[in-house]
Amino acid sequence: MTLATKSYNPFDYLETTEEINEYLNNAYMDDDPRVFLVALGYLARKQGMSEVARKAGLNRESLYKALAGEGNPRFSTVSRVIKALGCRLAVA
Template sequence: MALETTKFDVQDFLKTPEEQAAYIAAALEDGDPSLIASAIGDIARARGVTAFAKEAGLSRETVYKTFQPGGNPTLDSLAKATKVLGLRLSVVAA
């Protein structure tokens, strides 16, 4: 009997603000800028990019281009995105 698999879509697991915050926290712990940008993009897509972009004061194109693997968000776009997510960036000693 062949092994059956199902398609995994992370957006199915980003429904609540708590799930979204945990996802971003895990990406921040890893420290990889590309992963952080991608995680924000995943949440933006889960919420709806058009609504997310409008609320953040960014264009849809900026959200798609910036918050993807390899994206390079500016501090301004990162601050706007985290504010929309109801999150606050902070710094702690490593």
């Protein structure tokens, strides 16, 4: 018997800004930095990858690659994406 599965995007179930911030904070605290990049990718797709790329001054294809969790984007790229998403990175 084959088990049918569907793709899961956690941002489909996060409603409020507080829930999204909590998810991003938890992703950032993970020992694997790719978890945070993938979380940013989910948020960027939810807001529209083309629009986020435009706001960040990046090529859409490059943005997909940077946020796939496979690449190793520069901090400046991640910072531009965070700002384009309307988020702030804070160190506490």
